[in-house]
Amino acid sequence: MEKYYRKAALFGILMSILWVLLVNTQPFSDFAYYDGLARQIAAGGPWGDTYTSVGYPVVLGLVYRIFGSSLAAAKIFNLTLTFVNYVLFYKILKKADLSEKRRKFTYGLFVVFPSNIFYNSILAGEILFTAILLLITFLYFYDVKHKYILIGVLTAAGAMVKPFFLGFFLLVFIVELCFKMKFSAVLKHSIIVFIISAVAISPWLYRNTRLLGQFTFISNNGGIVLYVNNNSQNRYGLWMDARNVRNSVVKKTEYINANATDKNKMLSRAARK
Incomplete structure (x- = not known):
């Protein structure tokens, strides 16, 4: 990572840390639900009742299990993910067909974008979801073996955080058509992502369906x-x-x-x- 990007990332992390330290947010409403569910999962309890998607609480529960159930642990986890997002976004920009000046501007804008700072103090799935999306984008633009299978697995992971994300295969279809790839290749890639994501998410759908006695999607909110x-x-x-x-x-x-x-x-x- 070149000097400009290192300085920008350091500035963004420092701003995020200051925000977390100075703005003492406390969980309420949905955020309190996520925190409570994560603590329950960390203690070996059930993974929710289908009310909402549990991707973030499950990951947060693992963090709580390792580092203890505290808001400090959750916020440090957010800061860690934010740094990971900086690195992934940098790698993606290096593949973008942009001048270095525009690349630097785009990276700086991403780092100081308000939501990328403010969400560090909130127990919500947005930063985790952003990390999954950026990781998918990184895999897509780099020469990675079995990339569409990996993208399918990550699509299912993203859907556990935001259920609408299960439709990501449609975006793959549209983007690759815009890239003017062969239609047969576009169709093949989209189907792979769809099938792998559907298979990966199916155990959770089965769990929900057994829990309620009828077909139930990822969440019911x-x-x-x-x-x-x-x-x-x-x-x-x-x-x-x-x-x-x-x-x-x-x-x-x-x-x-x-x-x-x-x-x-x-x-x-x-x-x-």
């Missing part, structure tokens, strides 16, 4: 997220308490007695009305 932001009384798309919606589905007996998967389906249907 998509419905509530859609409902609180897109119900019939929400004019601005901002968060609102689902219980405050007129004739709210969450107050109905059918919903209260349903399992997590059925609740997710009810909320999704209600949000689309």
Whole structure:
């Protein structure tokens, strides 16, 4: 790594450390859920109840298991991932068809981008997800053996953090078409990524399905997220308490007695009305 990039990375890490030290964030809402689940996993407990994706809590649980269940350990882990992201982004830029001036500007912008600093103090999956995405991009642009198989495995890992990422094979298809590769090669690569990611994620889908007695995807929080932001009384798309919606589905007996998967389906249907 050349002098400019080393200095930029050092500056970014120092800014992130200062932010973590000066802004004493405490977990709440979803972040408190991740922290609690990670502590539960570290203690040998169950890996959640299908409410939300568990990729980040599982990794954080491993960190807690090794270094102790503390916010300090979680934030140091975030800082470590941030540094890894700096290195991966540098490697990716070296493969980009850019002038050195634009490459330096892009790297500097990435390092000081607010979310890349602020998220270091938050127990959330964004930094981990960014690391997975950058690692996939790194593998894609470098000559790595079995790269599409590895990308498929990492796609499944990313989907455990952000379930929508399971559709990454479509991005591979579109990008390679834009690169004007042979259609047969594009189709082959996309199918490999799709099949490997589907196989890699299948044990988790099987676990969820057995847990609830019916087919269940990676997580069941998509419905509530859609409902609180897109119900019939929400004019601005901002968060609102689902219980405050007129004739709210969450107050109905059918919903209260349903399992997590059925609740997710009810909320999704209600949000689309």
